[in-house]
Amino acid sequence: MRQLTYAQALNEALNEEMLRDVNVVVFGEDVAGIGGRNGVTSGLLKRFGRGRVINTPLNEEIFVGVGLGAAAGGLKPVVELLYSDFLRIALDDLHRASAWASLKDSSNSPTLLVRTAFGGYAGRGPEYSSANVSELLAVPMLRVLTPCQPSDAGGFLHWGLNTPGVNVLLEHKALYRSIGDVPAPGSGIEIAPGSARMAFEGSDILIVAYSYQVLLAMAAARRLRQEEGVSVGVLDLRSLNPLDWEAIYQGAERFGKLVLAEECSEASGIMSRIAAGVYRRHPECRIEQVNPVERFVPFGPREKEMLPSVEDLMEACLNLNRGLAGNDQGH
Amino acid sequence: MTPRAVPSSSAYCKERPARIIGKNLCLSLYQNMVLVKEFEALLGDRWLNREYSRSIFPCRGQEACGIGVSRALGTSDWLLLPFRCLHYVIGRGVPLERVAAEVYGLESGCGGGEWVRYVSPEQGIRGYFENVGANFSITVGLGLASSRLRRMNACICPFGDGAVSRGSFHSALNLSKVWNLPVLWICENNQMSISTPLSSLLANPSVADFSKGYGIPSTRIDGNDVGEVYCAVKKALEWVRRGRGPYLLELWTYRVGPHVIGDDQSYQPQQEIKLWKRFDPIKRFGATLMRLNWMNADEADRIQEENRRKAENVLDSLKARK
Numbered sequence: 001m002r003q004l005t006y007a008q009a010l011n012e013a014l015n016e017e018m019l020r021d022v023n024v025v026v027f028g029e030d031v032a033g034i035g036g037r038n039g040v041t042s043g044l045l046k047r048f049g050r051g052r053v054i055n056t057p058l059n060e061e062i063f064v065g066v067g068l069g070a071a072a073g074g075l076k077p078v079v080e081l082l083y084s085d086f087l088r089i090a091l092d093d094l095h096r097a098s099a100w101a102s103l104k105d106s107s108n109s110p111t112l113l114v115r116t117a118f119g120g121y122a123g124r125g126p127e128y129s130s131a132n133v134s135e136l137l138a139v140p141m142l143r144v145l146t147p148c149q150p151s152d153a154g155g156f157l158h159w160g161l162n163t164p165g166v167n168v169l170l171e172h173k174a175l176y177r178s179i180g181d182v183p184a185p186g187s188g189i190e191i192a193p194g195s196a197r198m199a200f201e202g203s204d205i206l207i208v209a210y211s212y213q214v215l216l217a218m219a220a221a222r223r224l225r226q227e228e229g230v231s232v233g234v235l236d237l238r239s240l241n242p243l244d245w246e247a248i249y250q251g252a253e254r255f256g257k258l259v260l261a262e263e264c265s266e267a268s269g270i271m272s273r274i275a276a277g278v279y280r281r282h283p284e285c286r287i288e289q290v291n292p293v294e295r296f297v298p299f300g301p302r303e304k305e306m307l308p309s310v311e312d313l314m315e316a317c318l319n320l321n322r323g324l325a326g327n328d329q330g331h
Numbered sequence: 332m333t334p335r336a337v338p339s340s341s342a343y344c345k346e347r348p349a350r351i352i353g354k355n356l357c358l359s360l361y362q363n364m365v366l367v368k369e370f371e372a373l374l375g376d377r378w379l380n381r382e383y384s385r386s387i388f389p390c391r392g393q394e395a396c397g398i399g400v401s402r403a404l405g406t407s408d409w410l411l412l413p414f415r416c417l418h419y420v421i422g423r424g425v426p427l428e429r430v431a432a433e434v435y436g437l438e439s440g441c442g443g444g445e446w447v448r449y450v451s452p453e454q455g456i457r458g459y460f461e462n463v464g465a466n467f468s469i470t471v472g473l474g475l476a477s478s479r480l481r482r483m484n485a486c487i488c489p490f491g492d493g494a495v496s497r498g499s500f501h502s503a504l505n506l507s508k509v510w511n512l513p514v515l516w517i518c519e520n521n522q523m524s525i526s527t528p529l530s531s532l533l534a535n536p537s538v539a540d541f542s543k544g545y546g547i548p549s550t551r552i553d554g555n556d557v558g559e560v561y562c563a564v565k566k567a568l569e570w571v572r573r574g575r576g577p578y579l580l581e582l583w584t585y586r587v588g589p590h591v592i593g594d595d596q597s598y599q600p601q602q603e604i605k606l607w608k609r610f611d612p613i614k615r616f617g618a619t620l621m622r623l624n625w626m627n628a629d630e631a632d633r634i635q636e637e638n639r640r641k642a643e644n645v646l647d648s649l650k651a652r653k
Contacts, residue, residue: 025475054510057502059502061468062467062468062499062506063468064468065465065467065471066469067472068472069472069474070473070476072473073472073474075475075476075479092462096462096465096469103445103446
């Protein structure tokens, strides 16, 4: 185990995959010379050459289709869309790629990995801070991966490049410099999405979250333990499709009080769906949901006011304990 | 109304391409075109009898485009097809039983019956999407793979004038040139996009001109002359396969038939249809073959009868199965 940043873990995984299979190619805007705007592809051009690390024009409307064709033609493409906001532009191709991958008559099952920088909390403003996931989850069979730990980020990159289908890796932009333990290459540790993990142990209330929100939830849990003596656990979903419903149901049963928190509005997230699922199975479980209201993320310090904060999560937990009805518009 | 340009040679196709191709192949191309026409005509009847429910987009009047292109391709070339594609599918050699089964939505069809897709990896047909412009980006991807893996094949993307109005056309053409990919772009310009004429669609009615804007060499040819189409494709493939980058062929033709079986074509100017029926690709090529003494009128009749019967037998056997 070594301590690496999220970006370094991704970079290392890419290096390994490109070394292992000469058919892995990376393309996207500015991925070559400058190693990507977030440094994830740094060093790859020098090591693997211009034929495999390719700067593209600004063509998100065709990137995913190009990736699909490349995969169908025998390559293993890694398509980078700089910000997850641009996935909107690629949605048409994403639908088709997912359809192609699902059809039985495909002469080979294409594997397509789409990587993008997701979410806010980084001061990028309304056009580059999207945390919307529902538009992606609306694409049938599209896999949506939302790692928050560096080990998961690297592990999911390996998984996404080797699992047939269309895999979208949402790398949270505020996490690129976060540090965590990452298994050494060749350690044989397989990291796959589909199972949630307990990021923080607790016994009274469970916060269910994914991506950056997990870190906020952990901070909230620590403070609640210290300041209020409330024992709060945190469940990191790790991926939204495949989604670990079992872990969510077990959490509902065990804790009886859930706080569902995410960075995007109710309409554009997954938590409302999770709340409905939990209610059907465990109607006795009390649920509080934390979503920002529907608005575009503003520039500057107002971003912090709009997006969920540690205090918002703490407030949600305490509301549950006080027996107050959940505010279903978020805060 | 904008006058629509017509091919130069009127009632005959050019003799030179036919001579280059040779008698046997010419007769084979002629037979293919007749088969497409007869098959689609029968499909039209059977749709009226509700034997199948699928939408079929016939290529009446454009048979030379599909047959000329698909017969000129090599065995390792890759093709992505749009919705008006039966002339490519049959020209590529996909067995008629499998094509018909696909129309009828049976599992034995070439797409497996789950969706209806005219794909056939054995004949290099890698994909089929009805959404206009869906194939542009995928073709670039296939070209990237071909180029990277040094396959020495070409990736061919036939599309219509309607698809040229899609943004992805421009992005894909540009990218195919920037990356110097082995892609052959084939515009079957039939001058109609369902009910919208070419003049309402494109500021420049010549798609070959667009291509020049992207630095991609292009040629505009008579799409109703199967010999000319065949030779032009062969020549373009040489360019593309030698790694000289993409090429665009504009096949100038006209959609004499309906957009989809069941469409009454009431929006299409009747004089135009009448004019273009004189340049019917099958009639013209047949006339040329007869002039070359490679075929006579009796043989032409026989070919028509044979292919009609062949199509009928295939469809009858499917009807029985359903």
